[in-house]
Amino acid sequence: MDFILSVLRFLWVIFLVLMIFNVMIVVHEWGHFLAGRWRGLYIDRFQIWFGKPLWKKTYNGVQYGLGSIPAGGFVSLPQMAPMESIEGQVEGEDKEKKDLPPITPLDKIIVAFAGPLFSFLLAVVFACIVFVVKKPVSEAVGTTIVGEVAADSPAEKAGIKPGDKITYVDGQVVDKFTGMDKSIMWTIISSDNQNIEVDLERPGKGKMTVTVERPAKAEVEEVEGGWLKKSWAYISRRPPLRTIGVYPQISPVVGRMLENSPAEAAGLKSGDVLLSINGKNVVRPQDVMSFPFEAGKTVAMSIKRGDKTIDTEITPRVPEVDGSDPKIGIGWDPDGIRKLVRENPITQVVNSFNSIVRTLKAVFSPKSDVKAGHLSGPVGIMGLYYDLFQHPEGWRLVLWFSVLLNVNLAILNMLPFPVLDGGHIVMATVEWVSRRPIPFKVLEFVQTAFVLFLLGFMAFVTLKDVGDRVPNGDPGEPQASPKFLPLEKEAS
Numbered sequence: 266m267d268f269i270l271s272v273l274r275f276l277w278v279i280f281l282v283l284m285i286f287n288v289m290i291v292v293h294e295w296g297h298f299l300a301g302r303w304r305g306l307y308i309d310r311f312q313i314w315f316g317k318p319l320w321k322k323t324y325n326g327v328q329y330g331l332g333s334i335p336a337g338g339f340v341s342l343p344q345m346a347p348m349e350s351i352e353g354q355v356e357g358e359d360k361e362k363k364d365l366p367p368i369t370p371l372d373k374i375i376v377a378f379a380g381p382l383f384s385f386l387l388a389v390v391f392a393c394i395v396f397v398v399k400k401p402v403s404e405a406v407g408t409t410i411v412g413e414v415a416a417d418s419p420a421e422k423a424g425i426k427p428g429d430k431i432t433y434v435d436g437q438v439v440d441k442f443t444g445m446d447k448s449i450m451w452t453i454i455s456s457d458n459q460n461i462e463v464d465l466e467r468p469g470k471g472k473m474t475v476t477v478e479r480p481a482k483a484e485v486e487e488v489e490g491g492w493l494k495k496s497w498a499y500i501s502r503r504p505p506l507r508t509i510g511v512y513p514q515i516s517p518v519v520g521r522m523l524e525n526s527p528a529e530a531a532g533l534k535s536g537d538v539l540l541s542i543n544g545k546n547v548v549r550p551q552d553v554m555s556f557p558f559e560a561g562k563t564v565a566m567s568i569k570r571g572d573k574t575i576d577t578e579i580t581p582r583v584p585e586v587d588g589s590d591p592k593i594g595i596g597w598d599p600d601g602i603r604k605l606v607r608e609n610p611i612t613q614v615v616n617s618f619n620s621i622v623r624t625l626k627a628v629f630s631p632k633s634d635v636k637a638g639h640l641s642g643p644v645g646i647m648g649l650y651y652d653l654f655q656h657p658e659g660w661r662l663v664l665w666f667s668v669l670l671n672v673n674l675a676i677l678n679m680l681p682f683p684v685l686d687g688g689h690i691v692m693a694t695v696e697w698v699s700r701r702p703i704p705f706k707v708l709e710f711v712q713t714a715f716v717l718f719l720l721g722f723m724a725f726v727t728l729k730d731v732g733d734r735v736p737n738g739d740p741g742e743p744q745a746s747p748k749f750l751p752l753e754k755e756a757s
Contacts (some may be wrong), residue, residue: 283652285663286643287313289387289671290338293678296383297340300376307365310341335643344368345376345689348404370697377689381675388617388671391664392610400665401606401658403515404601406441410514410550411447411465418510423477425463425511427549432472433464442513445620445669453479453625454506457632461509479507501732506634515601517550523584525749526594531566531579535594538602550597559590584747594749603658615667617672625676641724645730646670683715 298360301308309731314332321330332338344365346441373716411429414421431439434452441448453461461477517539522529539547547553558581568575581591627635641649653662679687696702 268545278654281654284337285650285667286647287338289384289667289674290314292366292386292387293674294340296379297342297376298383299341300379301340304368304372304375306342306344306368306372308340308342310339312341313338315339315395334405335647337643342376345373353436360632367702370693372698374690377686377693380686381678384671384675384678385614388614388668388675389610391667391671392613395613395661395664395668396610398661398664399605400655401603401661402606403603405443405513405515405599406444406448406634408513408515408602409439411511412514413512415510415512418508419477419479420509420511421464423475423509425465425475425509426467427514427742428468430466431463431468431511433462435461445623446616449511450508451623452652453509453633455627455630455633457630477509479509494531495676497732501728501735503732504634504636504638504727506639514549515597515599517553518598518601519545519595520598521596523594523596523747523749525751526584527579527581527749528594531577531593533568533577533579534570536570540567540569542566553593553595558591558593571735584751585750586748588747588749592747605658605661613668615670617669618676620669621673621676635723637722638729640726641730643735644725644727648730648734683711684719688715 289561294311294313295664298308298311308327310328312328312330312332314335314336315337316332319328319333325328326706344367398617408430409429411425411431413418413427431449433439434449435456435458437447437452439447439449439452443450445451457480459480459481461475463477464472464474466472503683519528519533519535519537519539521535522533539553541547542553542556545556547556556564560582561580563578565578566577567580568577579593581593583589583591584594624635627633628637628640649666650663654660655668656662678685679690681687681691683692692703692708
């Protein structure tokens, strides 16, 4: 029964992911469609996804369809530019196309611009919904306090310590640890500088500035195994990023308890926040994991559950399966304490815009660690949506991420490359200024060349997306983990 429920949940989440992903495609293409109708253009197809249609139906002279390659969608407008290389042809349409009148450059610009405009408007709609339902913010996002410094890391060598509050990185103000806009991790990763200046505030010491020297190259993890596994890792693994070895301070929030563990026996629940052990305050999971527990020796523990503070006792013991040290059997929530924040829709859209611009700037900067291999395509985006739906506040996170994604869709489509909407606008502008149409053969060659480039790039990022899910080319054997047996079985 549990297996059936798991399968049904998996299928339901996949359905939700496909629905929200396709809504964004439909809205973008609907912008082109409505603008084309307004300007009197001939429209032969409206298709979600590329490739040969899995389903198609003609209504009012327009063929609507669902393609076989889940990578976007299109509205076929023959008067705009030759797109048969990516859209294919509709049977019996050649005669109709020969009689189509030319359209003005202004018509082309309006129709091309309408798609990104509708994506942007959809982002605003999502932002307004997020404002109403609020956005979940985890400690990993909301804090700038250092919780852990990796041993022998550039940060440790520069003197950064746990408890330090970072205020500026490379002269840029930071207000969160992870994320894209004004975050510590992103500013470090996307920096062009070898030496990074970090301003911080240390409890009891005040403000200070340290200079962190990043490693000249990011470390590449060696892959063990045969040539097939190594080859897969080589083509699917994303380029490594240089870091300085700092991690956010996250409260010790219980994510789960191991079955039959002392924590489960003591009545701990998911969401409990550990405050102290034997009177000693704990502020990070590391404080709990490094506590010198002794098997069979009961410890007093104070926890926060909602608005209440509860005192309890736990008796650690060594897990009977694959255990070596005394444990209490807690799995930590990686987000720490979560809170709901109401963020202005304009702020959401502006932050999303800044995030995309910074990403593009970093990708095209020769000194930045961020490369094209760090970008994701439809497979990676849908995978991220699937992961977000697994979160306790998944539906809120999906709405928030949809703001970012639609702004991203609008900006990327406005880039001045053929096939993209921005390319259509550039070509129409050239036609407008020169007062003569670009030769059909030139258009066809340029469009086809960029279609091949686009398909190649999509295949490239899809390999990286799949590599994120299957890093070694196979799921592999699960690592052994400690397990507690019921005390009754242990006694028998």
